[in-house]
Amino acid sequence: MDVADGVAVRCDDVVKTYGQGSSQVVALRGVDLDVKTGELMMLVGPSGCGKTTLISVIAGILDQDSGDCRVFGHDFKHMGQRDKTRYRGETIGFVFQAFNLLPTLTAAENAAVPLLINGVNRREAVERARAMLDRVGLGDRGNALPSQLSGGQQQRVAIARALVHNPRLIVCDEPTSALDAHTGHKVMELMRELALADGRCLIVVTHDARIFEFADRIARMNDGRVEKVVTSASEL
Amino acid sequence: MNFIALKMLIGDRLKYIALVAGIAFAALLITQQASIFTGYTLRTGTWIRETTAGGADLWVMDPQVQMSEGPRALSDTALQRVRSVQGVAWAVPMYKGWLECRLPDGTLLTVRLIGIDDATLAGGPPEMVEGQLSDLRRDRAVIVSSAALATDFALDRGKGRPLRVGDRVDINDHQSIVVGTYKAGPEFFWEPVVYTTYTRALTYAPRHRRLLSYVLVKLAPGADSAEVAKRIERTTGLKAHTGAEFERVTADYILKKTGILINFGMTIGLGFLIGLLVAGQTFYTFVLDNLRHFAALKAMGAANATVLRMLCLQVITVGLIGYGIGLGGASLTGIAFERGGLAFQMHWLIPTFGAVAVLGCCLIAGFLGMIRVLRLEPSVVFKG
8 A cells, every 4th residue: 555655654643752750751742754765855853853763663663652654564563573673674774873883894894784684694795795885986995994984985884784785765864964065965965876776765864954955855843743844945 | 693793892802802811810710729629639538549549449447537647546356347247358457647757867757657468568559669569578667658758758857868768767766667669649638658567557656455547348259349338337337438438538528627618619709700790891891882883783673682692602702712711721820730749630520610600600791781782772873
């Protein structure tokens, strides 16, 4: 149904609270959001508005309290922990704000991690990771450690890692916040080119107005709700 | 994922070295101290073992005897009563007493005088270095330990020349001649042993109504040692032990009376505790430092079981490497100890139990970190 409609992610009235009693904080107050296949959706808004909580729920690493959240027709709420973890490993790619590359692994080994998690043998995983590094322009840096790479290069390794296992959904948390404007621009160009190929969809959480131009749609969040979904930054 | 776990571990050099060093130190303490303890314990039975090697199957003694160095004198008739028990092929008397010995230059020392059966010389030392055991049948003959010649028996209160075959010594003011030396294993007890015949030992010993210390028994062919021992106990009222039992009784008594079991036990326990604390603290810090990465792995689809397996691999790896280094160190110090005459005996059970203790220590140490990682919400990776 959702997939046939071209909807990759559908959130209906998603509520999430943290804590209990007087210390309870409502992070999502009934979020409705659709993200289509082949689309780059940006989630923007002030700190604490629920962006990170929402992508955590969408990525299946946080359970919502109520409401439905389907990813390619699968509702994490109705999956066991094991199935959820496996589905996440196969279907979703992650790009983190702080890159989160393992400092003792080479760039190729870092990029190979999702394949290793999915049970691909080491040699094949590293070979495929090298091919992906080649696509992000780091073909010659496969043996470099993260500490030997610039911030932009590290983020490109993180992008290679997010794409190497051919996921259908890519979730990015502030992918350009640690990069200068020029590098951030190049990284977004790359993500758009690679991530949106083959009918994938991309959800990017960001504060960085400089990259809004790369979005197909922008969802503005405030106080746990999606206030507005627009197609251009000028409409925000 | 195994290679990721190993690279994470080894890549953090300082923590890796601290972990391995802590565990190696614990393994060294545990195995080395256990080996020294075993060495000392085994030495309490050296004399019994060497005497039993001469062919005796049972030691018969007063029921109040608690160790080899504390014989209680038996009446002379005990020997005949033991000989009359079914299943006994032969039985010979043995005297053991502590007497004063004067060396040729007047140096005085206390010796353990062992009197062995005149006819058979059963119960004598198993290996002679100089002379023959039968030389004990010569007039006033005694034989002494070769190892003690240059130490306990050295003239000038241990600073002069070693005692030699042919030298005259006075035992309890009875003139004796050293006619030979025997090879003795290192013992827990320190007074040197001097052998002579049973009859001569009785003439050297202070006057007492009873002077028989032990009766050594050889079983008849096909007889069962446990059955014959029971029969001896039932018919004579004496206590009968095999050599191994007598060794164990002696060792138990020494351990109980001297407190060395507690002392060594404390050191071994401390080794375990130090290993646990160092490894635990370091591994926990390692886990905390890598929490972000573990969260990222979990977010990317690594199951809890996978992460747990990675952590187990890490603790087992440092455990095995640390244990190997510690065991190697203990073995090297053991070689040095043995060359210096100190007690060291690494029985195969020590490395086995040591490995179990050290790996247990590592797993306990890793437990807190594992709990932390298992409870870790992968969503923390999105929290900056």
